[in-house]
Amino acid sequence: MKAGLAAALLLTALALPGAALAADCPQTTLGDIEDEVMCSICGTPLGLASEAPQAQRERAYIERLIADCRSKDEIKRALVAQFGESVLALPGDAGDDDGIEDTLVYVIPALGIVLAGAGIAFAATRWRRRPKAGTAGPAGDSSRVDLDMERYDL
Amino acid sequence: MALLAYGLASNEPDRGVEQALVAGGREPAPDVELPRLAGGGAASLADYRGKVVVLNFWASWCGPCKVESPLLQRWHERLAKQGGLVLGVDVQDISDDARAFVDEFNLTYPMLRDGPGDLRDDFGIVGLPESFVIDRRGRIAAVVRGVVDDEFMRERVAPLLRERV
Numbered sequence: 612m613k614a615g616l617a618a619a620l621l622l623t624a625l626a627l628p629g630a631a632l633a634a635d636c637p638q639t640t641l642g643d644i645e646d647e648v649m650c651s652i653c654g655t656p657l658g659l660a661s662e663a664p665q666a667q668r669e670r671a672y673i674e675r676l677i678a679d680c681r682s683k684d685e686i687k688r689a690l691v692a693q694f695g696e697s698v699l700a701l702p703g704d705a706g707d708d709d710g711i712e713d714t715l716v717y718v719i720p721a722l723g724i725v726l727a728g729a730g731i732a733f734a735a736t737r738w739r740r741r742p743k744a745g746t747a748g749p750a751g752d753s754s755r756v757d758l759d760m761e762r763y764d765l
Numbered sequence: 766m767a768l769l770a771y772g773l774a775s776n777e778p779d780r781g782v783e784q785a786l787v788a789g790g791r792e793p794a795p796d797v798e799l800p801r802l803a804g805g806g807a808a809s810l811a812d813y814r815g816k817v818v819v820l821n822f823w824a825s826w827c828g829p830c831k832v833e834s835p836l837l838q839r840w841h842e843r844l845a846k847q848g849g850l851v852l853g854v855d856v857q858d859i860s861d862d863a864r865a866f867v868d869e870f871n872l873t874y875p876m877l878r879d880g881p882g883d884l885r886d887d888f889g890i891v892g893l894p895e896s897f898v899i900d901r902r903g904r905i906a907a908v909v910r911g912v913v914d915d916e917f918m919r920e921r922v923a924p925l926l927r928e929r930v
Binding site: 651652664665667668669672692693694695696697 | 824825826827828857858859860861862880881882883
């Protein structure tokens with residue numbers, strides 16, 4: 612009985628560090644990463660390259676790193692070390708500060724959205740202020756009232 | 766239309782080497798320097814000037830590369846006795862996978878590594894494997910876009926060993 616209890620305690624003690632390690636592991640998944648990196652030989656994001664042999668090797672490599680408890684950033688850095696910065700699918704992921712094109716990729720669409728919004732707002736304002744067809748403006752209304760008053764001679 | 770034309774033109778592989786060979790000429794091989802696959806520094810094509818080099822581009826994920834590797838190893842052993850060698854370049858590959866491939870096929874010829882695939886443009890590479898035969902003067906003397914065979918090695922590589930610088 613005592614021997615059984617000791618064995619159980621020993622097993623628990625052995626299992627605890629492993630469980631703690633698993634809890635400390637960053638919760639990275641393959642799906643998290645494969646949309647943000649390229650299959651460099653296919654020229655598409657890894658998530659879209661399902662059959663290519665190089666893509667399958669790259670996925671296996673990512674899964675090995677995940678099993679190794681590597682974080683998403685660490686995995687991306689490891690991929691850059693293997694394939695160069697062109698493996699990163701998102702602009703600015705490389706972390707270089709001198710890439711103006713990485714900034715422009717985000718700034719230009721935002722600027723486009725702002726300009727388009729301003730254009731729509733301007734057009735809507737102009738459209739609302741436009742007099743409706745067949746109706747006179749405020750000046751026309753008052754002259755018509757005057758005419759009616761004269762006609763009825765009140 | 767202009768963008769489409771530009772896209773097609775810019776993706777057209779460079780076939781200057783083949784054109785020069787058809788015209789009876791030999792273009793100088795691009796001077797490239799790459800890290801060694803096994804680690805421990807870099808090597809360049811210039812380091813092998815004076816030798817006949819079969820520059821073989823391969824990757825561990827490439828099926829046909831497995832077919833030609835034993836033949837390349839056999840020829841490397843023959844060439845090495847006569848001032849030649851096979852020089853492998855592992856392209857766009859996981860380095861651990863590549864080293865496992867080298868071990869699996871017992872490849873003893875020198876191996877360089879081109880992880881980003883930068884040399885693809887320099888040599889007009891469109892697929893793997895591809896091999897470029899470089900003469901003792903550093904000029905491209907023959908090209909194989911695909912798997913090399915004994916006939917190619919006998920007829921296009923072996924005669925270069927007799928040429929002097």
